[in-house]
Amino acid sequence: MIGRLILTYPDAARRTGGLLILALVTAALYALGVSSTWIGGLLPGMTDWLADNPSAGRFLSAATIALIAALNWSLLSQLPRRQQIVAVWVELFALLMMFFYSFDLSFAFIAKKIGFLITQGVFTTLYISVISIAIATAIALTGAIAKLSKNGVVYGLATFYTSLFRGLPLLMQIYLIYLGLPQVGYVISAVPAGILALSLCYGAYMTEIFRAGIESIPRGQTEGATALGLNPGQTMLLVILPQALRVIIPPTGNQFIAMLKDSSLVSVVGVWELMYLARTQGQTEFRHIEMLITASMIYWIMSMVLELLQSRIEKRFGRFNAR
Numbered sequence: 001m002i003g004r005l006i007l008t009y010p011d012a013a014r015r016t017g018g019l020l021i022l023a024l025v026t027a028a029l030y031a032l033g034v035s036s037t038w039i040g041g042l043l044p045g046m047t048d049w050l051a052d053n054p055s056a057g058r059f060l061s062a063a064t065i066a067l068i069a070a071l072n073w074s075l076l077s078q079l080p081r082r083q084q085i086v087a088v089w090v091e092l093f094a095l096l097m098m099f100f101y102s103f104d105l106s107f108a109f110i111a112k113k114i115g116f117l118i119t120q121g122v123f124t125t126l127y128i129s130v131i132s133i134a135i136a137t138a139i140a141l142t143g144a145i146a147k148l149s150k151n152g153v154v155y156g157l158a159t160f161y162t163s164l165f166r167g168l169p170l171l172m173q174i175y176l177i178y179l180g181l182p183q184v185g186y187v188i189s190a191v192p193a194g195i196l197a198l199s200l201c202y203g204a205y206m207t208e209i210f211r212a213g214i215e216s217i218p219r220g221q222t223e224g225a226t227a228l229g230l231n232p233g234q235t236m237l238l239v240i241l242p243q244a245l246r247v248i249i250p251p252t253g254n255q256f257i258a259m260l261k262d263s264s265l266v267s268v269v270g271v272w273e274l275m276y277l278a279r280t281q282g283q284t285e286f287r288h289i290e291m292l293i294t295a296s297m298i299y300w301i302m303s304m305v306l307e308l309l310q311s312r313i314e315k316r317f318g319r320f321n322a323r
Contacts, residue, residue: 103289110290113281117291121274122298128191128273129260132198136259137252139203144210145236158207165204171265173197178269194266202259206252213248214240246317253310257303264299274298 072091076084146158165173178193188196217240225235267276274295282291 100293103293105290105293106287109285109287110294113291114294116281117274117277117294117298120272121277121295122302124191124271124273125260125263126302128195128198128263128266128271129256132195132202132263133256133259135195135199136203136206136255139199140206140210143203143207144214147207147211148214162204162207165200168201170197170201170262171268173201174265174269190266190269190271193269194263194271197266198259198263201262202255206255209248209251209255210244213244216247217243249314249317250310253306253313257306257310260302260306261299 076087079087143158143161146154147162149155149158168176174194174197177197178188178190181188181193214236221239221243222235225239230238263273264275267273267279270276278291278295279288282288
């Protein structure tokens, strides 16, 4: 009845906003998956009108989205903060799943391959990342101390290293190590080449993190340790570093998460990590998007686990330094 009145008197409808309301209802029904035939029966002529006026249809669709977003914001504002966070995560995750579902995925194929991706790809990815971050940490600590040194030769070596490996793309570093070292007589396999490239690259970035963390400690701490009879090595290990860790850990955790994702680049030299297996398994039945989405979700889950561990470590060192 409302649809007939609005279509019969369009001028009045435009003045009163009735057409907008009706179009919003139509767009909402479309968004819910209601068929155009059913909408046409419920609202005679509305489907044809939207087809004849595509620009108006786009505007009304945008208005519908804005209206839904405003109503959602209003409802979320009524909740306590913790429930707001949970609700936002649930809503955004549902939208993400709807986006993936629109790709017409083969869930049977994903179920068949996901076990292999986890047992083989995830293990190799974590293996490479953990070893690389351990080596990178040792390099970063050495580089940070060298950059704080008054010796010109040591300082020059540290600055050249950080400049070079921060300036070259990681992919190029992998190729240079894997293909370049054999040219000078050092044959290296794919996995060690990937670990070495990741370690040197992230060691350069983490050198600046460690340097900034060490310099954040007041000079009086060093002077006090010297007055107590501690040598420079003892001062660094027992006084400076424990306090600097509070500054160092957050960005270092971020670097580890970034390395976890950048480890996918070692697949270019044939390492059977997660991304390499996702690509090769997807090629078997031309189901590339299924494997890429699955690998993306696995990377996301691993990143969330690392974020949780990082927050726990930050709280622990925060309490330690607060004593």
